[in-house]
Amino acid sequence: MARTVDRRKFLWGTAMAAALPWAPAVAQSAPVRIGLLTVKTGPLAQGGIQMEQGITVFLKQKNNTLAGRKVELISADTGGNPAGAKTKAQELIERDHVDFVVGPLAAFELLAITDYIQQAKVPMMSLAAADDMTQRKPNPYFARASATSSQCNQPLGDYAAKEMKLKRMATISEDFAYGYEQCGGFQKVFEDNGGRIVKKLWTPIATPDYTPYLAQISDVDGVWNGFAGSNPIKFNQQYAELGLKPKYPVMGGWTAYDDALLKSFGDEAIGAISAAWYSSDLDTPSNKRFVEDMVRDYGNIPGGYAAGCYINGMCIEAALEKTGGKTEDKQKLIEALRAVSLTDSPRGAFRFDHLGNVVGNIFIRRIERKNGKLVNTILKTYPEVGQFFTYDEKQFLAQPVYSREFPPLKS
């Protein structure tokens, strides 16, 4: 059957073809699209839901308009696994044509999509902490406004050795990369300042009972832990139950004593010291606005997951202001994103280093009960902390990434 083209069809087709070159101009007025890779189902959902709340609060404050352009948030649930992260990243980029990717949550999700993001050339801001994403295997389209796994724990090692004057410590952490990198950062700095790690314990991620591990802790000045998710609740309950709390002061990274966990903790957590890149009681104008709106909209004191995504939103706004709202040139967009330097954010002032990782405040806090509620009180602020802490970048990168074996346990 022959296909005929009548005059109307011909004219219509020609007109459409003529309009094509103008399509980008049409797209310019289309909204900027932010794709959020988060986790809303399964065991990681707690952090994932807070991530979405954080960026939603930010966009609401900005009336969904950044640098004069409308913004659309497209949220995707990865299910908290690498395959899901890959599928959803492809959907966001190829179907929804997002201009930025915010997320994913977990390091193993991030590692599953980093090559793809690099090929697709879409600027990505993740809270996932895998050190090498901004160290030995950097991704040019990646920026991290939260922290590497070891970034908070390095100053904590300094604090434990110099201010708390602890000499011998045991560490306990989950048996996977996030645990190793946190522990390595703590051990390195603690030992470089005269301390000594005498026991390192690694627990499977799903550990119903920590007693077999805790029973091995003796003859130390303190215990460091690197737990995350819901494990800190279990760990601190059992730590107190076994009577270790009065004997050995306990401290940990930001996921172990995050502000969002405070409502789940009881008296057993009082006195715990932690190092975090965000603290909800920080007195800055933007943090006040952020906390107020989080409490109003969700009834929650925000922790790092919500704050991280809120701050990512601020970075995207600042980058768009630099490019005049343009998103077409991805190279310029990531350059603008990494050049962002803010003086007022919920975590205070911060900027990025040349590898795309944040340089900013690290807060040392202690859990206290005030007016009947548990709060993290800031004891000390380490300003302008980068991922290499006080070390020289070249020397730092020459050593292996922190792992189960590095730094080794000195016998």
Add this chain to the structure above:
Amino acid sequence: MSLWLLLAVNSVTLGGLLFLLSAGFSLIFGLMRIPNLTHGSFFMLGAYLGTSFLALGLNLWLAALASAAAMAAIGGGIERLLLRRLGGQELAQVLVTLGLSFMIADFCLMQWGGDPIPIDTPAGLRGALPILIITFPTYRLVIVIIAVVVAAALWVMLERTRLGAMIRAGVDDAPMARVTGIRVSRLFTIVFCLGAALAGFAGVIGGPILSVYPGLDADMLPLALIVVILGGTGSLLGALLGSFIIGFLYNFGQALFPELAYIILFLPMLVILLIRPQGLFGRHAP
């Protein structure tokens, strides 16, 4: 020395909790011939319901009993409305229980949120008791007592009552039991209610140690599976001994060979499956 004693006492308490979890699982497995993959979800859902009962002002024990009652109703509903319709199709039944476990997990997330919820230890049991040269948390010892009481009650029920005799007959040979006039399908419902109730009860009782969080179901289900495969399906004694064996393996394995924690847990299961598939005390192979 005190380390070993502490581990030994803790092995017994973990065994007690595992017994509460897996006794129902074992009976369901023995009678209905299916591993009920919702069992971990029953444990978690029971624990979550317990937190809601606690929030209403009930004490821990009443909350645990209320939660057990609610779980019995839910378990009975699942057996009557879903599994019953797939009678005889074991694979389909297992798949239904698997699907249900995902649905329950998402329901819990929707209903109780993603934040871990702690369950407080009852005020009177918060301290620690001195045992020889160690001090041990009182509450954990109470769990052992509860487990022993429940085990004794179940034993009396199974060995000394008419219902128990019928269940034993059903476990041994369901078609034959039917022929003699026992309504095996009703036994299925009863055992399923009982199993769900025990799991829910264990979830609340275990709360002060484990707390309640998304993923608790997936943490507990494999433990119930190993206990029952080790001890043998449909056997109360098997579940009891299996629980204590796993309690000891778990504690000493993780303390002595932390790198091999999972191997030490699962290796005995593999060996048992190979050389004695019916389990230590099981009446027939799964």
